[in-house]
Each structure stands twice: as C-alpha cells, then as structure tokens.
Amino acid sequence: MTAPVNVTVTGAAGQIGYALLFRIASGAMLGPDTPVRLRLLEIPQAVKAAEGTAMELDDCAFPLLAGVDVEDDAARAFDGTNVALLVGARPRGPGMERGDLLEANGGIFGPQGRAINAHAAGDVRVLVVGNPANTNALIAAAHAPDVPAERFTAMTRLDHNRALSQVAHKAGVPVSEVRRLAIWGNHSATQYPDLFHAEVAGAPAGVLTADTAWLSDEFVPTVAKRGAAIIDARGASSAASAANAAIDHVHDWVLGTPEGDWTSAGVVSTGEYGVPEGLVCSFPVTSSDGRWHVVEGLEIDDFSRARIDASVAELEAERDTVRELGLV
Numbered sequence: 001m002t003a004p005v006n007v008t009v010t011g012a013a014g015q016i017g018y019a020l021l022f023r024i025a026s027g028a029m030l031g032p033d034t035p036v037r038l039r040l041l042e043i044p045q046a047v048k049a050a051e052g053t054a055m056e057l058d059d060c061a062f063p064l065l066a067g068v069d070v071e072d073d074a075a076r077a078f079d080g081t082n083v084a085l086l087v088g089a090r091p092r093g094p095g096m097e098r099g100d101l102l103e104a105n106g107g108i109f110g111p112q113g114r115a116i117n118a119h120a121a122g123d124v125r126v127l128v129v130g131n132p133a134n135t136n137a138l139i140a141a142a143h144a145p146d147v148p149a150e151r152f153t154a155m156t157r158l159d160h161n162r163a164l165s166q167v168a169h170k171a172g173v174p175v176s177e178v179r180r181l182a183i184w185g186n187h188s189a190t191q192y193p194d195l196f197h198a199e200v201a202g203a204p205a206g207v208l209t210a211d212t213a214w215l216s217d218e219f220v221p222t223v224a225k226r227g228a229a230i231i232d233a234r235g236a237s238s239a240a241s242a243a244n245a246a247i248d249h250v251h252d253w254v255l256g257t258p259e260g261d262w263t264s265a266g267v268v269s270t271g272e273y274g275v276p277e278g279l280v281c282s283f284p285v286t287s288s289d290g291r292w293h294v295v296e297g298l299e300i301d302d303f304s305r306a307r308i309d310a311s312v313a314e315l316e317a318e319r320d321t322v323r324e325l326g327l328v
C-alpha cells in the first residue's frame with residue numbers, strides 16, 4: 001500500500017459533495033491501491049451537515065479511507081493537499097448579473113487559491129467544478145503564483161460525457177464505441193461539442209456530421225443546454241453526473257487516458273488553436289505522466305471555428321470582467 005493521498009473537497013455538504021465523497025473513498029478516483037485522506041471544507045453554517053457526511057463515510061468502513069477531517073478554514077483544509085476539488089461556489093441568485101456572480105465567486109476562489117499556494121503539497125492538482133468553472137479556475141490560479149498554471153483545471157468532462165451519450169444514442173452503439181469527441185470553450189451554453197474528429201465503432205463519424213440539421217439544431221444545443229434541461233426535469237442541478245465527471249477527470253489526469261482516445265478538460269491555454277494565452281479553455285486533451293496535453297494539429301473547419309471563437313469570446317469577456325473587478 002502506498003501513503004494516503006490527501007484529497008480536499010470544498011462544498012462538501014452540497015449535493016455534488018454527497019455524490020462525490022463516497023466514490024472517492026471507495027477508490028473510484030485514484031484506483032484500488034491508493035488510500036485517501038479526505039478534507040471536507042465548508043462554510044461554518046454547513047459544517048454540521050458535513051460532519052454528518054463524515055459520519056456516514058466512517059460507517060461505510062471503506063478499506064482505502066485513511067481519515068476524514070471537516071474544516072471551515074481554508075489553510076487547514078488545503079494543508080498538504082495533493083488533489084483539490086473546488087466544488088463549493090456561490091449560486092446565481094434572483095436579479096444577479098454575471099458580474100455579481102463573478103465578484104461573489106472571486107471572494108471564494110481568490111482566498112482558496114492563496115491557501116493552496118501557501119499550504120498545498122508540491123504536486124497539487126486542482127479541479128474547479130463550481131460555476132462559472134473556467135473563470136473561477138482562472139481566479140484561483142491567479143492567486144497561486146508558486147503553483148504551475150497547468151495544475152489548475154476546470155471541469156468540462158460532464159459536457160464531454162453528455163456528448164458521448166448523445167452520439168451513442170443517435171448511432172445506436174454503446175458509449176464505449178464512441179471516441180475522440182471534443183468540447184471546446186467555456187462550460188456554459190456557448191460551449192462547442194465537436195464531432196468532426198470523432199469515431200463511431202472505429203469509423204469516422206462523417207455520417208453524423210453530414211446531417212447538418214441534426215448537428216446544429218439538435219446535437220450542439222442538446223449538449224450545451226443539458227444542464228438547464230436537468231434542472232427543469234429534476235428541480236435541482238446535475239449532481240451525481242457532475243460528481244461522476246469529476247471522478248473521471250481526476251482519474252484520467254493521474255492515471256492517464258486510454259491509448260488512441262482523448263477526452264476534454266478546461267486547461268490554461270498556452271495559445272493552442274489561437275485561444276489567447278492564460279484563458280482556462282476546454283480543449284481535446286490526452287493525459288500521460290500525470291499531465292494534460294492539448295491534442296494539437298486538428299483541422300478546424302469554418303463551422304467549428306465560428307463556434308469555438310464565440311465561446312472563447314465569452315471567456316475573454318469573463319476574464320475582462322474579473323480584471324476590472326481586480327480579482328485577477
């Protein structure tokens with residue numbers, strides 16, 4: 001057995017936290033041979049609920065769970081952390097504009113970035129789930145100058161998984177037969193799920209991309225607006241599927257993506273595909289040796305380019321807003 005990995009989850013008493021913690025403790029995220037020590041960070045009002053979750057984690061008697069601490073202090077919660085899952089965020093309230101939401105979240109992700117910078121382990125990896133995830137990751141990274149920027153990521157794996165299922169349903173194949181999809185841009189309604197490089201059952205997905213009405217009127221909006229459709233149906237936003245995507249993201253980051261396939265993640269751009277440097281943007285990515293690598297050299301046609309550019313423009317506007325607010 002290796003030494004336990006310290007995993008910090010913020011917003012631990014929320015609905016994603018409840019779907020996430022038990023799977024981390026069971027070994028689904030870091031594999032069946034890696035013990036984990038969990039740190040649950042919550043705001044003071046939710047500490048009691050998080051303690052209840054910690055009691056239930058105890059009651060599962062997970063062989064891989066080396067301990068659970070509940071904290072309301074970021075310095076303690078991120079002390080020695082190897083994997084930080086930043087789930088807790090300020091939801092949009094009535095009458096709140098985008099700028100208000102970004103400002104409220106700056107008050108969360110700035111201090112958490114600073115605490116990670118000061119206290120986390122040297123190999124810390126950060127996944128931001130809380131919305132607006134890409135720009136929250138940008139804010140956190142800006143407050144952690146000693147942590148390499150590539151260690152800050154935003155979750156678009158749920159969008160990726162949603163797209164896989166939509167394609168599998170359309171093509172009438174199992175999800176495992178769909179490969180090389182890509183989500184580009186922001187985790188928002190402007191995101192662009194790209195099928196032009198995808199393979200279905202080992203063959204190019206050309207038959208699907210040729211159906212331009214399905215592609216632009218059904219596939220792209222269904223994936224991009226799936227979060228809203230779940231809220232409409234469930235009366236609450238995606239939780240188990242979001243937790244599952246967070247597990248997938250960290251699993252692949254640490255343990256690698258399968259040969260010949262790729263996935264999607266929001267990573268700090270170094271200028272790939274003309275995306276301005278420093279934006280946290282979703283790209284097709286592979287992972288090896290514990291690092292994400294943007295898949296380079298893909299041909300981007302006009303249909304895709306226009307959609308990627310629109311989502312990147314939204315990311316730039318969010319970055320400009322947080323700059324004006326002095327948050328980055």
Ligand SMILES: NC(=O)C1=CN([C@@H]2O[C@H](COP(=O)(O)OP(=O)(O)OC[C@H]3O[C@@H](n4cnc5c(N)ncnc54)[C@H](O)[C@@H]3O)[C@@H](O)[C@H]2O)C=CC1
Pocket residue numbers: 010011012013014015016017041042043046087088089090091108128129130131132133155156157158159187237238239242
């Ligand atoms: N990137 C993605 O694909 C997805 C992102 N989300 C986002 O994930 C976030 C969490 O969603 P839910 O768990 O459903 O929300 P929730 O409202 O059930 O839970 C959020 C929790 O965060 C806590 N929290 C708030 N501020 C905090 C702070 N400063 N430090 C620590 N904890 C704090 C709250 O007390 C609450 O327990 C939301 O922003 C949601 O929009 C949700 C689904 C998918």
Ligand SMILES: O=C([O-])CC(=O)C(=O)O
Pocket residue numbers: 131158226227228230237238
């Ligand atoms: O839409 C929301 O509020 C939650 C979310 O990010 C998603 O389900 O993709």
